[in-house]
Amino acid sequence: MNLRNLTTLGLAAMFLIGCAAQTRDDGALDNLRADLDSLRGDSELVERVPLAVADAERAVRQAGADGLTEEERNHRVRLAEKRIEIARAEGFRAQARTQIEQIDEERTRLLLRASRMEVEQARAEAEQARRLSAQTQEEIERTRLQAMTAEELREEAARREREAREEADAARRLTEAQASEIELARREAELATQAADSLRRRLELMELRQTDRGVVVTLGDVLFETGQTDLAAAARSNLEDVVELLQSEPDKRIRIEGHTDSTGPASVNLRISQRRADAVRDELVAMGIDSDRVQTVGMGEDFPIASNDSSEGRSRNRRVDVILLDD
Amino acid sequence: MIRRLKNKFVFAVLAAILVAGCATTPPDPGLLDNARSAIAQAEAAGASEYAPLELRFARERLDSARFEMERNNATAVRRLADEAEIEAQLALARTQAALTRADLAQRQRDLERLKSDLVELFGPEFLE
The missing domain is CATH 3.30.1330.60 (OmpA-like domain)
Known part of the structure; x- marks a missing residue:
């Protein structure tokens, strides 16, 4: 009787301990599942790293499996916690990668626009240079024309001199030359x-x-x-x-x-x-x-x-x- | 005679059990390979700078696994090795995330510098 009572007590105690252990495991599992839910809640993150999230989900399921020893369950909970953290880290990394892509796109866009504007500026500068060169050309031409006029004037003067020399009388030649100038002026007035x-x-x-x-x-x-x-x-x-x-x-x-x-x-x-x-x-x-x-x-x-x-x-x-x- | 035979049989069975026990007791040293290579990978990625706590934790787990290996505690070796491996994987993931974020920050700075250069070159209407 005494022995039987002792046995009953022992069984009850074991039962209680079992219950207590069960409760502690449930607490750790609950935390784990809450952690997984919060990961899943960030849908933007989850869709970037579906494989890591699936790994985490499987690890959480394995941690919640029936019939595990306390040690094995604790071990699996630890693994699952890490899986969730890994999924999070990979998700952050994927987000950063997306942002890098956006930055690269914007950079490319800006550089394209800049090179377009550079081409436009170069064209405008070339146009400006062309105008300046045309102006310079004009100036050179004008100078040349002026030089030519001077040349012609010299020729004219030389010819006059020759004509004058051909005249026999130096005095008459001089008079005629003067007269011709006067005559030119008079005829201009008449015209x-x-x-x-x-x-x-x-x-x-x-x-x-x-x-x-x-x-x-x-x-x-x-x-x-x-x-x-x-x-x-x-x-x-x-x-x-x-x-x-x-x-x-x-x-x-x-x-x-x-x-x-x-x-x-x-x-x-x-x-x-x-x-x-x-x-x-x-x-x-x-x-x-x-x-x-x-x-x-x-x-x-x-x-x-x-x-x-x-x-x-x-x-x-x-x-x-x-x-x-x-x- | 029969009793003697029975004793011999029991002895043989016990010996067989003992031999079998001895055969399974030394855990496979290969159990630590995955953990080792995961730690090496994390180190190579720069985890000692970007995830030092995770890396240290992984090494400690690996050390404990070796300790249990000497005690022929295969189950403990397996668990500790797995924990060391996954901790190293976490160290790697966090290191890579940190590196990518650093890269992102650098590109953001570069972009801002490019923008201000372009504004200086072409005027503020360039960014519109």
């Missing part, structure tokens, strides 16, 4: 007054006549601005008819003769007539006439077509004849 009614005569600009040398087109002095040997801007449109005529006979050679009235020294008139003939040639060439077809002659005052006694006559004598030569 200025005549320019006023040039419009009317522009209508009579072109005279066409057949001669034994060929077709002669006479261009009136209104082609030129007062005192200038350059063509007036308005003259260009008037020359279009002449160009058309000349191009209708492309095989014929062209002779351009400059004429003046008898006012002033003959040598000055000769020069003026030559230059005007040259100016008309230059313009015709610019408008498409082959320069090889053209020869120019300054005829001076020696071939009047009207009386030099009246201003009307003198005006007619100041002319440029464009002759389409019959061979």
